[in-house]
Amino acid sequence: MQIYLPIAEVSVNAFLLLGLGGMVGILSGMFGVGGGFLMTPLLFFIGIPPAVAVATEANQIVASSFSGVLAHFRRRTVDLKMGTILLIGGLIGAALGLVLFNHLKSLGQVDLLVKLCYVVFLGVIGGLMFVESLNAIRKSRRPGGAPPKRRQRGWIHAMPLKMRFRTSGLYISVIPPLAVGLLVGVLSAIMGVGGGFIMVPAMIYLLGMPTKVVVGTSLFQIIFVTAFTTMLHATTNYTVDVVLAVLLLVGGVIGAQIGTVIGSKMKAEQLRILLAGLVLAVCGKLALDLLLMPSELYSLGPAGGH
Amino acid sequence: MRVLTSLAFLAALIVPASTQATEEQVVLGLSRDRVAITANFDGSDILIFGAIKRETPIPDGDPLQVIVSVSGPSAPVLVRRKEKKLGIWVNADSVLVDSAPSFYAVATSSPFHEAISDTEDLRHKISIKRAIRSVGADMNIQNAQEFAEAVVRIRANERLYSIRENTVAVDEQTLFRTEIDMPANLTEGNYSARIFLTRGGKVVSTYQTTIDVQKVGLERFLFNLSRQQPIVYGLMSLAIAIAAGWGASAAFRALRGT
Numbered sequence: 001m002q003i004y005l006p007i008a009e010v011s012v013n014a015f016l017l018l019g020l021g022g023m024v025g026i027l028s029g030m031f032g033v034g035g036g037f038l039m040t041p042l043l044f045f046i047g048i049p050p051a052v053a054v055a056t057e058a059n060q061i062v063a064s065s066f067s068g069v070l071a072h073f074r075r076r077t078v079d080l081k082m083g084t085i086l087l088i089g090g091l092i093g094a095a096l097g098l099v100l101f102n103h104l105k106s107l108g109q110v111d112l113l114v115k116l117c118y119v120v121f122l123g124v125i126g127g128l129m130f131v132e133s134l135n136a137i138r139k140s141r142r143p144g145g146a147p148p149k150r151r152q153r154g155w156i157h158a159m160p161l162k163m164r165f166r167t168s169g170l171y172i173s174v175i176p177p178l179a180v181g182l183l184v185g186v187l188s189a190i191m192g193v194g195g196g197f198i199m200v201p202a203m204i205y206l207l208g209m210p211t212k213v214v215v216g217t218s219l220f221q222i223i224f225v226t227a228f229t230t231m232l233h234a235t236t237n238y239t240v241d242v243v244l245a246v247l248l249l250v251g252g253v254i255g256a257q258i259g260t261v262i263g264s265k266m267k268a269e270q271l272r273i274l275l276a277g278l279v280l281a282v283c284g285k286l287a288l289d290l291l292l293m294p295s296e297l298y299s300l301g302p303a304g305g306h
Numbered sequence: 307m308r309v310l311t312s313l314a315f316l317a318a319l320i321v322p323a324s325t326q327a328t329e330e331q332v333v334l335g336l337s338r339d340r341v342a343i344t345a346n347f348d349g350s351d352i353l354i355f356g357a358i359k360r361e362t363p364i365p366d367g368d369p370l371q372v373i374v375s376v377s378g379p380s381a382p383v384l385v386r387r388k389e390k391k392l393g394i395w396v397n398a399d400s401v402l403v404d405s406a407p408s409f410y411a412v413a414t415s416s417p418f419h420e421a422i423s424d425t426e427d428l429r430h431k432i433s434i435k436r437a438i439r440s441v442g443a444d445m446n447i448q449n450a451q452e453f454a455e456a457v458v459r460i461r462a463n464e465r466l467y468s469i470r471e472n473t474v475a476v477d478e479q480t481l482f483r484t485e486i487d488m489p490a491n492l493t494e495g496n497y498s499a500r501i502f503l504t505r506g507g508k509v510v511s512t513y514q515t516t517i518d519v520q521k522v523g524l525e526r527f528l529f530n531l532s533r534q535q536p537i538v539y540g541l542m543s544l545a546i547a548i549a550a551g552w553g554a555s556a557a558f559r560a561l562r563g564t
Contacts, residue, residue: 002490007528300457
């Protein structure tokens with residue numbers, strides 16, 4: 001069934017969009033990532049104009065994250081206090097990121113920057129997670145092995161302004177979460193994603209939060225940051241396509257529910273190694289695009305540059 | 307007196323030309339002069355048919371050929387070319403093509419170059435490459451012509467540009483018909499349909515009309531809202547997202563609770 005999208009001005013198969021939304025929604029629920037880093041390139045691939053894809057994706061992430069976070073609220077795996085601090089950093093970061101983005105757009109080459117950002121961040125994070133979770137699995141399999149050390153005490157614990165985060169069982173300074181939120185906010189504005197795939201590992205490895213709490217807390221923060229970006233896109237570029245968003249989110253919210261159930265039944269190490277594999281696969285695809293000669297050297301854009 | 311004679315001379319020049327132009331005229335029919343883009347729009351076929359009205363017998367010599375072109379609204383396009391720098395492919399040179407139609411289809415009753423000569427094509431801007439206007443390319447850029455060709459190639463791949471030779475059926479040099487297939491990825495605007503009658507590569511008569519391509523209903527409403535009330539539109543999008551998220555969550559809980 002073909003549907004004509006009023007803002008994107010293309011006609012696409014509705015079931016294809018529902019399917020894509022569902023698939024990405026499952027991943028979103030499982031890993032606590034918004035799924036934007038997967039969905040946005042997929043939307044380019046089926047012919048949605050990039051500006052519309054990025055803006056609409058932000059709107060869809062609001063829906064899937066909201067659906068996902070409700071499930072986590074019921075299981076009490078959302079650290080509201082931590083989420084709020086990450087959010088404060090995130091909103092400031094998103095505003096900064098937008099300024100940076102517009103500055104780079106005026107210099108040209110913003111596409112390249114976005115792609116390089118993807119390759120570098122996905123590559124580093126995916127690689128680190130993959131190695132770490134592989135080690136964790138190996139350790140847990142070794143019979144009679146020492147239980148893994150809970151948390152290292154390092155420079156993060158030497159910072160001032162300490163606060164107790166009861167849900168996460170942490171007593172740390174607010175500076176690292178603020179900084180993580182800020183960084184993710186900047187990156188999400190530049191890369192047009194929720195930033196969960198960066199925040200989740202940062203929360204696990206930098207802040208030392210338990211994996212189960214990380215997912216819900218990340219989703220909580222993402223809702224607000226992506227809602228903010230949706231409004232920015234809707235009012236400045238007019239590129240949010242609500243019909244596209246509805247189709248994606250119907251699939252997405254259902255997928256997110258299924259994903260949350262799957263995620264709660266899997267071991268944390270397995271969850272992380274799967275996410276790492278996924279991140280590395282997307283990274284590899286984008287890196288190949290940059291390295292191999294494209295089949296079409298020319299690209300068309302509206303005059304005036306978007 | 308001299309003025310008068312020169313005027314008479316001018317008139318003598320003009321009159322045969324204009325009578326020749328009106329000797330054969332197009333009487334046109336369109337299966338539709340309005341394309342409504344609805345929610346389930348997936349392209350449209352427009353049947354363009356007509357007859358040739360003439361007061362005199364069919365002229366001898368070259369047979370009558372018919373060329374039909376349909377073109378969408380034109381807009382400037384920025385074309386970028388990738389180049390390999392430091393091992394990765396990046397956008398390097400760019401050329402602004404001043405005016406390129408969003409859609410362009412040409413149908414002819416014979417191979418294109420038999421139907422019309424190059425000079426006539428240049429004058430009436432019928433072939434695809436003539437319909438695109440590109441001036442002012444930077445002198446430092448090599449092969450600037452390739453940028454305009456890239457526009458044609460990319461849009462032809464998207465089925466937006468096409469040339470269909472031998473697809474206009476002409477009966478007895480009097481009746482003609484063709485079908486123009488418009489793809490689903492149309493943009494709005496006034497599309498112009500032009501019909502050229504040619505003999506021996508020369509245009510003997512032209513006719514022009516417009517086809518109105520417009521979003522209607524829900525599509526129209528959403529598009530207008532997004533442009534005129536962006537804040538309301540944005541909030542509405544967010545509200546839908548939140549509601550859908552909550553709805554799915556509640557539905558699943560009910561499902562698992564039973």
